[in-house]
Amino acid sequence: MKPFAPLSYYWPSYYMPHPPHPYTYRVPNLPEADVATFQQSLKVIPSTMQSATLFIQKANASPALIKKIKAAAQESKMSEVKRLIRSTGVKAKIDVFYTPDYIKITFIHPDSQFDCCHVSLNIRW
Numbered sequence: 001m002k003p004f005a006p007l008s009y010y011w012p013s014y015y016m017p018h019p020p021h022p023y024t025y026r027v028p029n030l031p032e033a034d035v036a037t038f039q040q041s042l043k044v045i046p047s048t049m050q051s052a053t054l055f056i057q058k059a060n061a062s063p064a065l066i067k068k069i070k071a072a073a074q075e076s077k078m079s080e081v082k083r084l085i086r087s088t089g090v091k092a093k094i095d096v097f098y099t100p101d102y103i104k105i106t107f108i109h110p111d112s113q114f115d116c117c118h119v120s121l122n123i124r125w
Contacts, residue, residue: 041116044109051092051107052119058088070125073098
């Protein structure tokens with residue numbers, strides 16, 4: 001067996017200093033931030049959050065509802081899952097996605113002209 005020599009023995013490393021960078025960078029002047037949309041979204045989001053809170057409260061109070069939602073999801077009955085969620089009194093539009101591990105319910109503000117905010121609940125089941 002041949003003795004092992006370090007790699008630097010075959011390929012010596014040399015220190016090569018880098019010259020100073022010839023270019024200077026300047027930060028461009030950015031326009032002032034427009035916060036109108038952000039403010040409008042913040043005014044609208046409480047009603048969307050109320051829908052999410054209402055669903056959580058009704059679901060916590062009714063184990064039978066939770067069981068029906070999961071059973072409908074296991075049978076891939078998306079319209080039934082949405083109907084059951086809406087039956088809690090939710091006013092916002094909803095979008096539902098589920099896997100065997102969790103359900104994701106997205107509450108969407110009902111104003112179609114101003115699609116500003118969605119509140120999503122990812123609930124493990």
